[in-house]
Amino acid sequence: MxxxxxxxxxxxxxxxxxxxxxxxxxxxxxxxxxxxxxxxxxxxxxxxxxxxxxxxxxxxxxxxxxxxxxxxxxxxxxxxxxxxxxxxxxxxxxxxxxxxxxxxxxxxxxxxxxxxxxxxRRHTSRFPFTDEDVPSGILDGLRAAARMEGARLHMPGAWHVQEVLDLLHDAESRESLDPEAREELLRWTGAPGGATSSGDGIPAHAFGPRQHDVTAPVRDFAAGRAVAGRGSATFEKRPQLALLGTPHDNVLDWLTAGQALERVLLQATSDGLVTSLTSQALEWPELRWALRDPSSPMGHVQMVIRLGYGPEGPETPRRPVEDVLEFA
Known part of the structure; x- marks a missing residue:
């Protein structure tokens, strides 16, 4: 019909x-x-x-x-x-x-x-999460959500989490020494008159607080800039991470991973979790390859997800629908 x-x-x-x-x-x-x-x-x-x-x-x-x-x-x-x-x-x-x-x-x-x-309801949260463990049943549901879209979700163990954090710190250092990378980041994040004035980019109110001790994989979009009213906080000591990946690494895999990512994020939100995404190490090919667990069947890591319990993140701007939709 x-x-x-x-x-x-x-x-x-x-x-x-x-x-x-x-x-x-x-x-x-x-x-x-x-x-x-x-x-x-x-x-x-x-x-x-x-x-x-x-x-x-x-x-x-x-x-x-x-x-x-x-x-x-x-x-x-x-x-x-x-x-x-x-x-x-x-x-x-x-x-x-x-x-x-x-x-x-x-x-x-x-x-x-x-x-x-x-x-x-799903918003990226760059705020501190608690150290409360996510129940295994919920994690199993998130793994199933990824599989339903043709991807894999891997929960790294303690040693692998530390490896991931080390690679993310390495990526941050590389970015700080790369003028082109810094300029691109500034163009899309909270700069007066920048991208966020037209309904896109990441506004300063969504940066979250600075970390006292850098223990969680949360990108600091301030990039050394002073942000009025932005405080600092202690983040979780044992961040709970998930690696989303695909067997191959072509356009179809990327579209598959994107759909799996959003299904996982929506399922996590429905389960009462908050999440944030971390991509710094994925932006450097030699670091991206090192993110994967060699014992895992996952071929290519597509995203690092931080998940847990904590405050919801704020809304970020969206372009007007009429700017992105046409009727034919």
């Missing part, structure tokens, strides 16, 4: 949900097009919003778009339609990353809609 075409108000709401996804430096590197005659929503990557220094292969850009795609699938299911999704549907258009057909009613066994309430 074919459903009626979606009207413009519904499509706008679906895309607004999609754009609540996380992306590197909150650059929001996506565009959407609704094809009314086919009842399909197309997702395009926007290379003009790529991080040329930190993400030269545009891996992180594709992860962000994959996360937005997962949110779109959840929103479509919540609206009562089945999100039939095709990745990279047209080889002649490499920046056409996905097409979601919405012309059939949602299947009774589709569980995506249950995650919809978490879409706008």
């Amino acid at each position: 074919t459903a009626e075409p979606l009207d413009a108000t519904v499509v706008t709401t679906l895309v607004r949900d999609a754009t609540a996804a996380p992306s590197m430096h909150n650059a929001q590197p996506w565009r959407f097009r609704y094809l009314a005659d086919r009842g399909a929503i197309r997702l395009f990557g926007d290379p003009g919003r790529a991080m040329t220094r930190a993400d030269p292969e545009q891996r992180a850009l594709h992860l962000g778009c994959g996360a937005a795609l997962f949110n779109l699938r959840v929103a479509v299911a919540h609206a009562g339609r089945e999100p039939d999704t095709a990745l990279l549907p047209d080889p002649a258009e490499p920046w056409l990353l996905a097409e979601v057909d919405t012309d059939r009613p949602v299947r009774p066994d589709d569980d995506l809609a249950a995650l919809h309430p978490a879409i706008h």
